[in-house]
Amino acid sequence: MNPQPGPVLGLFQQTGAYLSGHFRLTSGLHSPNYLQSALVMQHPAHAETLGREMAARISALVAQKNDGSKKIDLVISPALGGLIIGHETARSLGVRFLFTERDADRKMSLRRGFVLQPGEVAVVVEDVITTGGSTREVIDIVRMYGAEPVAAGSIIDRSGGAVDLGIPRVALETLHVTAYDPAVCPLCAAGEPVVKPGSRPA
Numbered sequence: 001m002n003p004q005p006g007p008v009l010g011l012f013q014q015t016g017a018y019l020s021g022h023f024r025l026t027s028g029l030h031s032p033n034y035l036q037s038a039l040v041m042q043h044p045a046h047a048e049t050l051g052r053e054m055a056a057r058i059s060a061l062v063a064q065k066n067d068g069s070k071k072i073d074l075v076i077s078p079a080l081g082g083l084i085i086g087h088e089t090a091r092s093l094g095v096r097f098l099f100t101e102r103d104a105d106r107k108m109s110l111r112r113g114f115v116l117q118p119g120e121v122a123v124v125v126e127d128v129i130t131t132g133g134s135t136r137e138v139i140d141i142v143r144m145y146g147a148e149p150v151a152a153g154s155i156i157d158r159s160g161g162a163v164d165l166g167i168p169r170v171a172l173e174t175l176h177v178t179a180y181d182p183a184v185c186p187l188c189a190a191g192e193p194v195v196k197p198g199s200r201p202a
């Protein structure tokens, strides 16, 4: 982890959202750290600050990549993680906000009567990107409707910048987070019980 955290990671540390221990990530890998972004976003003022920053960074990226010719029509995020940051980003951009969710067979889908019109310009916003899997699924849904995903953003990129979504993206903070295959995890070797985040009080 950076010895001098940026303002965004500073917010995570201040609110106890940057956890240390022995965690099983969604990817199945084990890590000594976990980011519980809900603990930052429980404070509406922090959510608003991060949404405003996300909106500014994404607007600048979209303008730069398209010579100012694209107007963002909407923000779309995967539930649950992307809900609050996506909403705050949309508020700051002055556009509408849609979300996708997993149905019973774990397939990401657009429900609740949400519709994208062909040609609409969308940005995909997530809280934390690890492998980019959820964001990629949302990008696919946007394309399915004939809309155009022009950029993606996350509060934190915990891939160290490695994830390639095939569209331009921004992260408010990029981390190189250690993750181990369980077979070679030193925390497992030391006999430390592994915790699935979300299942314990932080």
Ligand SMILES: [Zn+2]
Pocket (backbone or CB within 6 Å): 022, 030, 031, 182, 185, 186, 187, 188, 189, 194
């Ligand atoms: Zn382990």
